[in-house]
Amino acid sequence: MTWTQNTFDNPVTRYPKVEPPADMVSEPGRDSELDPPADHGEETYVGSGRLEGRKALVTGGDSGIGAAVAIAFAREGADVAIVYLPAEQVDANHVAEQIEKAGRKAVLIPGDLTDRAFCGVAVEHALDALGGLDIVVNNAGKQIFCEDLTQLPDEQFELTMRTNIHAMFYLTKAALPHLPAGAAIINTTSVQAYLPGPQLVDYATTKAAINAFTKALAGQLAPRGIRVNAVAPGPIWTPLQPSKGQPPEKLPKFGEQTPLGRAGQPAELAPAYVFLASPESSYVVGETLAVTGGMPTP
Ligand code: NAD
Numbered sequence: 001m002t003w004t005q006n007t008f009d010n011p012v013t014r015y016p017k018v019e020p021p022a023d024m025v026s027e028p029g030r031d032s033e034l035d036p037p038a039d040h041g042e043e044t045y046v047g048s049g050r051l052e053g054r055k056a057l058v059t060g061g062d063s064g065i066g067a068a069v070a071i072a073f074a075r076e077g078a079d080v081a082i083v084y085l086p087a088e089q090v091d092a093n094h095v096a097e098q099i100e101k102a103g104r105k106a107v108l109i110p111g112d113l114t115d116r117a118f119c120g121v122a123v124e125h126a127l128d129a130l131g132g133l134d135i136v137v138n139n140a141g142k143q144i145f146c147e148d149l150t151q152l153p154d155e156q157f158e159l160t161m162r163t164n165i166h167a168m169f170y171l172t173k174a175a176l177p178h179l180p181a182g183a184a185i186i187n188t189t190s191v192q193a194y195l196p197g198p199q200l201v202d203y204a205t206t207k208a209a210i211n212a213f214t215k216a217l218a219g220q221l222a223p224r225g226i227r228v229n230a231v232a233p234g235p236i237w238t239p240l241q242p243s244k245g246q247p248p249e250k251l252p253k254f255g256e257q258t259p260l261g262r263a264g265q266p267a268e269l270a271p272a273y274v275f276l277a278s279p280e281s282s283y284v285v286g287e288t289l290a291v292t293g294g295m296p297t298p
């Protein structure tokens, strides 16, 4: 699919409504199989040197929001390492191709972030391959719906916590000794932190925790010149949603509840991450930037 962006695009109609079939695919979902396909900025994101010479690590950078962020960072002048699950290699290859097309270095780090040791290995790999690190985006996430708490498997609860919270902690802890003043840490939270869906008890809990982690760590690291912020997406069309992220019957109307009346595209998230990574946001610390299509947040 080819997308275009005009200077005065109407946000309501900039992208068509997403009306996917009420089907479920196994997780992790893949962008290469997403129906309809999503925009990661391949044809639309125009860089302007805002991250020239920077070195970024983006978890979940193979697909969805992370893919759009990785592509935008590269077009802004950063070398980019992405972490993803080995089953997502095809998506990762596509993103690497886009990073290299922008003339930047792409580093591919497949592995499982719920493994604490791997979080350290991933940071070391990125440091070696990039020659340092000054942007960390904790974006990998797990979202599996379950409408009845008594049916929520213990293993799922723990995996959601480990993927969304523990991995962020271990990865950030491993990266911190290497981050210089001027570095940025950006965590992906969600509108679910404020408007938790009854079928996403475990997931919504992690997103509220990510907001608190972000604010607490931001206070701790600001005196060192390291800024920590978060982005809270609303309903965005990514492989997370049809791979058990939503009850399948909800998919055909995904995102229609927003004031804009449509789901967001990953490409619409990337500018928020670029802003928070770049020095132009030097006085923005501990903030959660909502990109929700108008769904209210505190
Ligand atoms: P996505 O499926 O494209 O991205 C999630 C990525 O997480 C996967 O690509 C995968 O590489 C990574 N991941 C999951 N478990 C992992 C593990 N154990 N080890 C390594 N990597 C792992 O979907 P997305 O929607 O772009 O999700 C990105 C982030 O955005 C997530 O944190 C999600 O919670 C958040 N978010 C998404 C939406 C939305 O509507 N899509 C809304 C709010 C927040």
Ligand code: MG
Residues within 6 Å of the ligand: 028, 029, 030, 031, 060, 062, 063, 064, 084, 088, 091, 239
């Ligand atoms: Mg993926």
